[in-house]
Structures are given as structure tokens and as C-alpha cells.
Amino acid sequence: MGVVSFQNxxxxxxxxxxxxxxxxxxxxxxxxxxxxxxGAGKSTLLKGVTGLLSxxxxxxxxxxxxxxxxxxxPQQSDIDRSFPITxxxxxxxxxxxxxxxxxWLGHAQRAKVSDAIAAVGLTGLxxxxxxxxxxxxxxxxxxxxxxxQDAKLVLLDxxxxxxxxxxxxxxxxxxxxxxxxxxxxxAVLHDYDTVKSHFPQTLMLAREMVAHGATHQxxxxxxxxxxxxxCEACATIPHTCGKSAA
Amino acid sequence: MIWDLVIEPFANFxxxxxxxxxxxxxxVGATPVGxxxxxxxxxxxxxxxxxxxxxxxxxxxxxxxxxxGAMTIGGLIAGMLVALASGFVSRMTALKEDASLAAFYxxxxxxxxxxxxxxxxxxxxxxxxxxxxxxxxxxxxxxxCSIASLxxxxxxxxxxxxxxxxxDPQFLRSVSKLSAVTHLTFLCLVVMNLVAGxxxxxxxxxVGIMILPAAAARFWSAxxxxxxxxxxxxxxxxxxxxLLLSYHHSLPSGxxxxxxAGIVYSLSLIFGPVGGLIAQNLPRRRLET
Numbered sequence: 001m002g003v004v005s006f007q008n009x010x011x012x013x014x015x016x017x018x019x020x021x022x023x024x025x026x027x028x029x030x031x032x033x034x035x036x037x038x039g040a041g042k043s044t045l046l047k048g049v050t051g052l053l054s055x056x057x058x059x060x061x062x063x064x065x066x067x068x069x070x071x072x073x074p075q076q077s078d079i080d081r082s083f084p085i086t087x088x089x090x091x092x093x094x095x096x097x098x099x100x101x102x103x104w105l106g107h108a109q110r111a112k113v114s115d116a117i118a119a120v121g122l123t124g125l126x127x128x129x130x131x132x133x134x135x136x137x138x139x140x141x142x143x144x145x146x147x148x149q150d151a152k153l154v155l156l157d158x159x160x161x162x163x164x165x166x167x168x169x170x171x172x173x174x175x176x177x178x179x180x181x182x183x184x185x186x187a188v189l190h191d192y193d194t195v196k197s198h199f200p201q202t203l204m205l206a207r208e209m210v211a212h213g214a215t216h217q218x219x220x221x222x223x224x225x226x227x228x229x230x231c232e233a234c235a236t237i238p239h240t241c242g243k244s245a246a
Numbered sequence: 247m248i249w250d251l252v253i254e255p256f257a258n259f260x261x262x263x264x265x266x267x268x269x270x271x272x273x274v275g276a277t278p279v280g281x282x283x284x285x286x287x288x289x290x291x292x293x294x295x296x297x298x299x300x301x302x303x304x305x306x307x308x309x310x311x312x313x314x315g316a317m318t319i320g321g322l323i324a325g326m327l328v329a330l331a332s333g334f335v336s337r338m339t340a341l342k343e344d345a346s347l348a349a350f351y352x353x354x355x356x357x358x359x360x361x362x363x364x365x366x367x368x369x370x371x372x373x374x375x376x377x378x379x380x381x382x383x384x385x386x387x388x389x390x391c392s393i394a395s396l397x398x399x400x401x402x403x404x405x406x407x408x409x410x411x412x413x414d415p416q417f418l419r420s421v422s423k424l425s426a427v428t429h430l431t432f433l434c435l436v437v438m439n440l441v442a443g444x445x446x447x448x449x450x451x452x453v454g455i456m457i458l459p460a461a462a463a464r465f466w467s468a469x470x471x472x473x474x475x476x477x478x479x480x481x482x483x484x485x486x487x488x489l490l491l492s493y494h495h496s497l498p499s500g501x502x503x504x505x506x507a508g509i510v511y512s513l514s515l516i517f518g519p520v521g522g523l524i525a526q527n528l529p530r531r532r533l534e535t
């Protein structure tokens with residue numbers, strides 16, 4: 001059953017499409033990687049699912065989940081690391097659904113935050129400013145925030161970029177646990193080895209959908225070459241964009 | 247000695263007590279807004295908006311002379327109009343928000359000075375540009391205290407979404423619809439506090455009491471609570487010292503207050519333990535030796 005359905009969806013910025021005519025669906029409980037060359041529209045697609053970006057055309061339909069049932073991990077570059085908040089504060093944001101703008105962070109909530117911090121291996125760093133964390137520690141803290149969101153649909157935008165191998169292994173374990181719990185997980189990834197070994201489903205994008213299905217069927221040399229060519233055509237001759245696959 | 251230097255001016259003269267109360271009200275209301283402006287990297291936006299309220303205040307002056315109500319309402323309307331218009335231009339054209347805001351505030355400043363000069367004297371112009379902190383009457387004090395109270399209350403209500411909007415705006419947008427409301431309310435707070443500051447310190451100096459204490463506090467604390475508290479203390483201390491300097495040496499009080507805040511900022515920049523010049527360079531020297 002499709003938990004997210006893309007119905008002829010075109011997404012973009014300032015009326016310029018970044019993803020065009022997408023027609024597919026993400027199944028409930030699936031663990032899906034979104035892959036494609038730079039500029040393929042992968043992050044744009046996630047923003048379309050979260051509602052941060054409204055489709056220029058078509059419709060993104062969520063089935064059986066409310067908007068606040070979505071947990072979204074943006075790219076690290078979207079977060080102001082110089083902002084003076086601690087790991088505890090950052091992780092506690094994950095309780096937004098429970099405490100909202102004005103709710104009090106009581107003992108029970110603090111315990112939840114501490115548990116989430118412990119689950120990602122950051123115990124002892126609760127009161128460190130986020131600006132002093134390494135890239136890997138920051139990503140662990142953001143995963144702790146996701147844990148607290150307790151969402152049915154988890155969207156991860158380049159979750160394993162610029163982190164060490166051990167952190168990546170630990171975070172992949174959390175992703176696998178979410179999958180085992182029946183949550184739907186969608187991650188934008190660049191490392192094809194990680195995709196092949198950990199993600200059963202793959203959606204390959206090159207501004208349009210190149211292929212979507214079982215990872216071993218999607219991650220073929222032909223599809224990868226086709227995706228590259230489609231993106232290069234869009235970058236060099238923008239007006240041909242979208243016509244190559246037609 | 248201390249009595250003569252510090253206490254006597256406030257104990258003996260009502261205008262000094264009024265000036266102090268006005269400055270404390272501005273410090274309490276405006277510096278937290280200044281801290282958030284700085285954290286959102288919008289310090290220069292605050293400066294631009296301060297200039298933008300001038301034509302509104304000038305139109306108020308044109309209609310009712312040096313009337314508190316007319317100039318306040320005019321300033322509020324002009325500030326909000328410029329904020330909205332520059333946002334609109336940056337979204338609908340190729341111009342970025344900083345350039346669009348700069349264009350609007352330069353036009354506003356020129357227009358404001360022109361309007362005041364046409365109708366009033368140089369004294370009036372100086373009043374609008376540099377304020378009259380030593381001539382605050384009851385109505386002005388009530389206005390400043392009301393704006394400070396409203397500002398603190400609104401910040402307390404909006405604190406969590408505002409922090410999120412600064413640190414991780416995408417996250418806020420993904421979990422709540424408060425993002426736009428937060429941004430707009432924050433802009434209203436900026437304009438409101440600038441209008442309050444304008445009555446005491448003038449349009450050119452109002453932003454100083456907002457930004458300089460916030461910038462100084464950045465070198466002493468790495469937490470938001472600490473920043474807010476230190477910025478308020480810096481603003482209040484600068485106001486007291488500035489007023490005393492102005493009293494004892496016959497200096498214009500607005501610039502004296504802002505200059506003291508500037509000195510505190512400079513000292514913080516050098517000696518502040520959180521990223522100050524010495525703190526930044528000391529560990530490296532130790533490593534080298």
C-alpha cells in the first residue's frame with residue numbers, strides 16, 4: 001500500500017522545475033533510497049513530501065499519515081551550527097508534537113531526551129554547544145531528535161555525508177531498527193555501496209524518474225548512465241529537460 | 247565622592263531619573279530583540295529599519311508637530327511598510343533582501359530628513375535624528391514601558407519557535423505552521439522597539455542600544471539565556487554611565503550612551519572568554535611554545 005503517492009508531480013523553485021512528472025509511490029514500511037547525480041532533484045523531492053515545497057503541478061498524496069507523522073532530517077548545511085544551543089536543547093526539539101510552542105519540559109520529557117541521547121551514544125555531551133560537535137556527533141544528535149519524533153514516515157537528506165565509518169554503522173543500525181518497527185524510511189544517498197547493501201528499494205532520479213523498484217533491478221549500469229546523461233542534458237541545454245525520456 | 251558622581255544626579259534631578267527609567271525600559275525591551283537580530287545575522291537589517299521609520303515619524307511631525315502619538319504611529323507604519331516592501335521585492339525580483347532593504351532605507355532616510363526640514367527647524371531635525379532622552383515626559387515613559395512589557399511578553403510566548411526559526415528553520419517549517427507568524431511577529435517587535443528607542447535616542451542611535459549590547463554579550467556567554475541576561479545588563483550599565491558622562495561633561499546623552507556601549511563591546515571583543523581576541527589566540531600560542 002502506498003503511503004506516499006506522487007501523482008504527475010512537478011516540483012521546483014521560482015517556477016523552474018527540479019523534479020518533473022513524477023508518477024510513483026512509496027510503500028508503507030519500505031526502506032527506500034533516493035539516488036541520482038547532483039542536481040537530480042533528490043532533496044527537492046523530500047521537501048515536496050514534507051510540504052516545505054508545494055508542487056508546481058500534480059499532487060503529493062499522503063495516505064494514512066498526518067503531516068506531523070513525518071520526521072525530516074535536512075542536510076547539515078541547513079542548520080546554523082553557530083547558534084548557541086546545547087545538544088539537550090537540539091534533541092528536545094524532537095518533542096515538538098508533545099510539548100509544542102509553550103509546553104513545559106518536565107521530568108518525563110527530560111528522561112526521554114536523555115534516553116534518545118544515550119541511544120545515539122552521546123551521553124556526557126548533553127550540555128555541549130552544538131557548534132563544538134564534530135560532524136559525526138552532530139549527525140548523532142540529529143538522529144536522537146528523529147528518535148523523539150517517533151514518526152511513521154522518516155525522511156533523511158544525505159544522512160551519512162561527511163561522517164566517520166563507526167558513526168555511519170551506528171546510524172544505519174537505527175535506520176534498520178525503524179524499518180523493523182514498520183516505519184517507512186526514505187533516504188537521499190550518494191554512496192551506491194551503502195544503497196546496495198542496506199536499502200531494499202531504490203528510486204533513481206534525474207529530474208525525472210529513471211527507475212523505481214527493487215535495488216538490484218534499479219542500480220544497473222544502464223540506469224546510472226541514463227541518469228547521468230539526463231542530468232547533463234538539463235545542465236547544458238535546459239530547454240531539452242524532460243524531453244529525453246519522452 | 248561616589249555620591250556626588252553617581253547618586254546625586256539621579257537623586258536631585260527628575261529629568262535624570264526619567265531618562266534612567268526610559269533607558270532601562272528600552273534596555274529590557276530592545277536588547278533581547280537585538281540578541282535575536284544578531285543570532286539571525288540581521289543586525290544590519292535592524293539598522294536599515296531604524297532609518298526606515300524616519301519618514302513615518304516625519305509625517306506625524308508634519309501633521310501634529312512633536313506629538314508622541316502621531317510620531318509613534320507614523321514610525322510604526324513606515325517601519326512595517328518598509329519591512330514588508332523589501333521582503334516583497336526580494337521575493338518577486340532578482341534583488342536580494344539586503345540590497346532591497348538598503349535601497350528602501352536610503353530613500354526613507356532622505357525622505358524623512360526632507361519632510362522634517364521643510365516644516366521644522368534644525369532643532370526639530372536633531373530631535374528626530376538623535377532623540378531627547380533628557381526630556382522624556384510621562385506619556386513617553388508610559389509608552390516606553392508599555393512597549394518593553396509587550397515586547398518581553400511576546401518574546402516569552404514566541405521563544406521556542408523563534409529559537410527554532412533561527413537554528414533550524416527547515417525543521418520548524420516541517421513540524422509547525424508557526425514559521426511565517428514567528429517571522430512577521432519578530433519584525434513587528436523590531437519596529438516597535440526601534441520606535442520606542444527613537445523617542446529617547448533618535449532614529450540614528452536607536453539601533454545602537456539594540457545591537458551593541460547583544461554583540462558584546464556574544465563574547466561572554468555561549469547560551470541564549472546568558473546572552474539575553476548579559477545584553478540587558480550591558481545596556482543598563484551603558485545607559486547609567488552614558489547619562490552620568492552626559493551630566494558631568496555636558497555631552498549629548500544619546501551618543502554618550504551608545505559610545506559607552508561601544509566601549510563595552512570593544513573590551514568584550516578583546517577580553518571576552520567566548521571567542522574574544524585573546525581567548526581565540528591564547529591556546530595556539532600555548533601549543534606553539
